[in-house]
Amino acid sequence: MGTQLSDIPQGILQAELGAGRVSINLDAEVYPLQALYGASYIFIDRCYVFIDRPDDKVFRVTLSAKDAAPEAEALRALVGEFANELLSCAWRHQITQDNRTIIETVTMQAIAGAMGEPSLDDLASFDFSDEAFDDPLGIAQSWEDKHGKKVQKQDEPEASNEGAAS
Amino acid sequence: MLAQLKPSTSFQAFFRYRQVADKILITNFEGNFLLLTQEEFKRYAEGDVEEESELYKRLDAKNFVRKTYRVADAVARMQARKHFLHAGPNLHVMVVTLRCNETCIYCHASRANMDAVHTDMTPEIAEKSVDIALSTTNPFVTIEFQGGEPLVNFEVVKHIIEYAREKNKSLGKNLEFTMVSNLSLMTEEKLQYLLENRVQICTSIDGPEKLHNAQRKLATMDAFQKAVFWIKRINQAYEEMGLDTTLYHCEALMTTTKATLPLWKEIVDTYVNLGCKALFLRPVDPFGFADRTRLKIEYPRSAYLEFYRNAVNYMIELNRQGVEVLERFAGIFLTKILQGQDPNFLDLRSPAGAGVGQLAYSFDGKVFTCDEGRMLYAMGEDTFHLGHVDTHTYRELVGHETVRAMVLASNLDSQPDCVNCAYNPYCGTISATNHKAQGSIFGRMRENNVCAVHKGIQDFLFEKIATADQELLDIFEKWTTIRAREHFVQDSEPANAAS
Numbered sequence: 001m002g003t004q005l006s007d008i009p010q011g012i013l014q015a016e017l018g019a020g021r022v023s024i025n026l027d028a029e030v031y032p033l034q035a036l037y038g039a040s041y042i043f044i045d046r047c048y049v050f051i052d053r054p055d056d057k058v059f060r061v062t063l064s065a066k067d068a069a070p071e072a073e074a075l076r077a078l079v080g081e082f083a084n085e086l087l088s089c090a091w092r093h094q095i096t097q098d099n100r101t102i103i104e105t106v107t108m109q110a111i112a113g114a115m116g117e118p119s120l121d122d123l124a125s126f127d128f129s130d131e132a133f134d135d136p137l138g139i140a141q142s143w144e145d146k147h148g149k150k151v152q153k154q155d156e157p158e159a160s161n162e163g164a165a166s
Numbered sequence: 167m168l169a170q171l172k173p174s175t176s177f178q179a180f181f182r183y184r185q186v187a188d189k190i191l192i193t194n195f196e197g198n199f200l201l202l203t204q205e206e207f208k209r210y211a212e213g214d215v216e217e218e219s220e221l222y223k224r225l226d227a228k229n230f231v232r233k234t235y236r237v238a239d240a241v242a243r244m245q246a247r248k249h250f251l252h253a254g255p256n257l258h259v260m261v262v263t264l265r266c267n268e269t270c271i272y273c274h275a276s277r278a279n280m281d282a283v284h285t286d287m288t289p290e291i292a293e294k295s296v297d298i299a300l301s302t303t304n305p306f307v308t309i310e311f312q313g314g315e316p317l318v319n320f321e322v323v324k325h326i327i328e329y330a331r332e333k334n335k336s337l338g339k340n341l342e343f344t345m346v347s348n349l350s351l352m353t354e355e356k357l358q359y360l361l362e363n364r365v366q367i368c369t370s371i372d373g374p375e376k377l378h379n380a381q382r383k384l385a386t387m388d389a390f391q392k393a394v395f396w397i398k399r400i401n402q403a404y405e406e407m408g409l410d411t412t413l414y415h416c417e418a419l420m421t422t423t424k425a426t427l428p429l430w431k432e433i434v435d436t437y438v439n440l441g442c443k444a445l446f447l448r449p450v451d452p453f454g455f456a457d458r459t460r461l462k463i464e465y466p467r468s469a470y471l472e473f474y475r476n477a478v479n480y481m482i483e484l485n486r487q488g489v490e491v492l493e494r495f496a497g498i499f500l501t502k503i504l505q506g507q508d509p510n511f512l513d514l515r516s517p518a519g520a521g522v523g524q525l526a527y528s529f530d531g532k533v534f535t536c537d538e539g540r541m542l543y544a545m546g547e548d549t550f551h552l553g554h555v556d557t558h559t560y561r562e563l564v565g566h567e568t569v570r571a572m573v574l575a576s577n578l579d580s581q582p583d584c585v586n587c588a589y590n591p592y593c594g595t596i597s598a599t600n601h602k603a604q605g606s607i608f609g610r611m612r613e614n615n616v617c618a619v620h621k622g623i624q625d626f627l628f629e630k631i632a633t634a635d636q637e638l639l640d641i642f643e644k645w646t647t648i649r650a651r652e653h654f655v656q657d658s659e660p661a662n663a664a665s
Contacts, residue, residue, distance in 0.1 A: 042605045088610045091582040099579045106251065106517060110573045114254035114522040114564040116303035122561060 015075055020065030022075050024082065025058050035090035036061070042085055047078065174213025179235045183207070184588035186628040196243035197506060197591030198228040201632045243506055247591065250510050250523060254564055256306045257512060257524035258299035259537045260326060262287045263319040264529055264544075268348045269383045270370075272421050272463055274453040276544035277314050286319045287529040294555035295527040296330045301560035306340045311365075312537070314529075317351040327363050331656055341656040344368060346419075349396040350384055357399065361407070366654045367400055369393050371418040371440065373433040377425060393418075394440060401441050411441075412490065413649055418442050422449050422470060423463040430477035438484065438491055445481070446494035447474055449619055452602050453541040467615050471622035478626065485641045492645040495623050501646040502592040503627065509648060512536070514594040514620070516584075518576035521552065521569030531555040533563055535572060538598035549607075550598055572597045575607040583611035589624045 015022040026036065036059055040049045048064040063078055070078070096103060118126070181192045190207035193199045202210060202221075209215050210230070215222045225231050229239055264285035266277035278285045287295075299309060309330060311323050327343055334341045343365040360367060371393060372378045378390040400416040418437065420426070426433065437445050449470050450463055478493050485491065498511045512519025520535040527533055531554050534540040539550025552558070552566045563569075575597050578584035584593065599616055600609025611617040630638060 045605070084610060084613065085605075088582050088608070092580065092608065095582060095585050096580050099585070103574065103577055103580050106248070106577055106579070107570065107573050109248075109251040110517055110522045111565060111570055113252040114303060114569075115561050116254065118561065122559070 013079065015072070015079075017072055017075065018069060020069030020075070021062060022079055023060055023062045024079060025054075025060050026086070028053070028057050028059050031059065031086060031090050032093050033059070035086060035093045038089040038093070039082060039086040043078075043082060171208060171211050173211045177213030177215070177232060178210060179230055179232045181230055182586060182588040182590060186625060187632055189632045191588050191628050192230065193588045193591055194228070194230055194240075195591075196229065196240040197247055197502065198230070198243070199503065199588075199628075200224060200228055200230065201628065246506055247502070247508050250508060250515060250519070253304035253306075254302040255299075255519070255521070255523055255525045256302065256304040256510070257308050257310060257519070258295070258302075259310045259312055259524065259526040259540075260287070260292070260295055260299075261312050261314065261526065261528050261540065262292070262316050262322045262326070263314040265318045266313055266315040266348075267318070267350060267384065268315065268389055270421075271381050271459050272423060272450050274451050274538075274541050275313060276453075276541060280318070285314065285529050287322050287527075289322060289325045291527075291529070291531040291555060292322050292326045293329050294531065295533075296326055296333060298527075298533070298555055298560045298563065299525070300330065300333055300337055300339060300341075302339075302564075304339075306342075307334075308342045308344055311343070311345040311347075313346075315348055315351060316345055317347050317349075317356060320356055324359065327365065331363075334656065342366065342654045343656070344654075346370075348382065348389065348393060350389060350392040352392075352396045357396070357403065361403055364654050364656060366417070366651070368417040368419065369397060370420065371397075371436065371442075372420050372423075373426060373429050374436050377429060377432075380425070381421075381423060397440050397442075409653055412443065413651060414653060415441055415443060417444065419446050419448065422447060422473065424465045425463070427465060427469055427473045430473050431480055434477055434480050434484070434491065438489055443490050444492050444494055444497070445477070447477055449615070451538070451541075451599065453538060453545065457545065457602075467618040467622070470619060471626070474619075474623060475626055482630075482638060482641060485644075486637060490644075496627060496642075497645045499592055499624055499627055500642050501648065503624075503631075504642065505646050507648070511594075513596050514592075516576065516578040516590075516594050517573040518594050518596060520550070520572045520576070520597055521564055521566065522573060525552075525563065527555065533558065535566075535569060536598055538596065538602075542598060542602060547602070549601060572607055575600075581608065581611060583617070587611075587621075589621060592624065593620050 012025050013022060036051065040051060040061060043049050043063065047066055050062040050064070052060050054060050061082070063082060179194060181194050183190055183192045185191075186201065188204070189201040190204060191199060191201055192207070192210070206221055209221065210225060215225065222231070226234050229236055261275075264276065264278035265280050265282055266275070267280055269277075296309070299307060309326065311326070316323055323345070330341060343363065345360065345365050346368050349369050370382065371390075372381050375390040378393070379387055382389045384392070397416045397418065401411060404414040405411050418440070420433065434445065449467070452460065478496060481491050481493055498509055498514055501507055501509045508515060510519075510523065512523040515523070520539065524536055525533055526535070526537045526540040528540050528543070532543070533552045533555060534543060535550045535552060542549065543551055550568060552563045552568060574580060576595050578590050578593060578595065581595065584590055584595070587593070595609060595611070595614075596616055597607035600614065601607050603615065604610055604613070631642070
């Protein structure tokens with residue numbers, strides 16, 4: 001049985017107080033999927049989080065209490081916290097794209113400045129070999145190399161069509 | 167007024183703005199600032215500024231005009247502000263024991279009882295910790311003894327000092343030692359050793375006797391009396407050694423709890439009467455016992471900011487009367503705002519210092535990004551644990567993926583809110599605190615206690631700067647003065663301690 005939580009527009013939210021569960025419908029064009037993952041992950045120590053996509057235009061996030069069913073007010077606070085975190089993640093996603101160069105430059109300088117140049121001891125354990133690593137399952141191969149259409153070399157005989165599926 | 171602006175798209179160089187009292191503060195990428203009247207701001211935003219005008223000259227001098235934007239000036243300013251980026255951790259916090267004889271209601275350190283000898287650092291762990299500390303790329307190294315109460319494991323403190331001094335002979339680092347102690351276990355013999363070995367001593371004073379003894383409990387209920395006795399003794403010793411006592415004195419820190427808030431005047435008076443030249447009005451952190459006792463000791467940050475304003479206004483009045491006392495938060499911010507320098511306070515820089523500015527070594531050899539990370543580990547949260555002195559090299563620790571994540575997360579140019587905030591060039595965020603309070607190392611600044619405090623303090627400082635009161639500006643200028651304490655830099659010879 002659905003319950004209305006105050007202040008939150010109907011149609012966006014379905015709360016089931018008895019089950020300690022609340023589902024939030026999100027416009028898939030408003031929120032990047034990466035932001036949704038980021039915000040959801042932050043909540044996994046507070047509740048169980050399930051994400052699905054009931055249709056192409058909607059992400060649905062279900063937050064489910066881990067222990068006893070919470071009061072309506074606690075559920076509302078959880079939804080509010082989630083909404084704020086989602087907005088924060090969405091905007092950060094955009095900012096990090098806009099400011100990518102300066103963020104990468106500062107990070108590189110900070111880490112490289114702290115680590116310094118490798119010592120001889122560090123270099124002793126470094127793998128300088130040019131040989132490809134062992135990859136019996138072909139994990140490092142691209143999909144095209146592994147499964148794509150083979151380009152026929154000129155000096156190879158044309159494959160017989162015999163036995164091909166019709 | 168702002169809603170009616172028709173901004174020019176070509177006149178201004180990049181800037182951020184914020185209303186401060188009846189002025190508009192503008193800051194630019196490299197941290198220059200101007201306080202404009204509403205009318206001046208409108209003209210600036212709309213590009214309606216004659217080149218011959220006084221306003222244009224002010225804007226141009228601070229690099230706010232696009233047409234004359236001087237890239238080389240901006241680069242030089244940014245290099246000065248971000249000087250810390252090119253060197254590794256200079257602060258190495260060594261928790262030589264968790265044992266402590268005092269019980270503080272807000273203890274962040276998760277102290278252990280005095281019989282918990284298994285929480286003492288061994289000499290072997292101590293040596294390996296020093297080896298890592300002295301591997302830093304930073305030419306300046308400060309080893310800070312913490313606990314618990316470091317005087318409880320004084321033999322290992324001595325071992326670290328002697329081992330580090332010896333090892334540093336071939337390395338030539340600018341090496342300093344600092345001890346954070348409640349002083350109740352200090353003896354004349356220990357003090358002489360610390361003085362001879364140039365160890366800077368810092369203690370805690372929460373305010374007047376009644377407040378201090380209520381928050382920091384010794385079995386004998388005289389924590390305040392013992393701390394005061396030794397503060398005076400240390401200051402006397404510095405005087406006898408011929409040191410400049412305006413520069414060399416026992417430093418004291420306080421932690422602001424709910425009970426502190428109405429006592430701003432008494433707290434400042436207590437510090438001044440003890441001869442302390444600086445107060446650090448630190449809000450309580452959400453770590454250790456403070457997490458469990460928060461209902462009793464916590465408070466809204468608006469109440470803290472009122473306390474802060476009252477205390478600092480009083481300190482300003484004392485300065486006008488010739489009493490030298492400064493507030494540390496203010497000193498750090500003003501150094502960035504007025505001098506364009508960064509004093510490298512690790513929680514107030516971008517990116518913050520966790521892992522790249524400091525490392526924390528627990529008694530058992532575990533290494534953390536920062537002391538807060540070590541405190542969270544004691545509470546069952548291992549996010550900030552980087553490795554162990556037995557198994558990890560210096561480069562593995564500072565190059566750890568957690569350190570990289572924290573550098574990214576504490577870069578204000580990647581933070582919602584901060585990216586548009588006028589205080590961006592002067593501010594910082596603390597990933598471990600964000601993680602504890604809001605569940606991620608990024609945090610959400612609009613709902614963040616640390617952000618509220620930082621913004622509130624800077625609002626207060628800029629309101630003061632906006633008054634253009636020359637006497638006040640001179641006081642602020644004095645608060646920014648960074649004077650090196652050369653005496654505490656280690657050399658091969660011990661100091662002549664006063665008897």
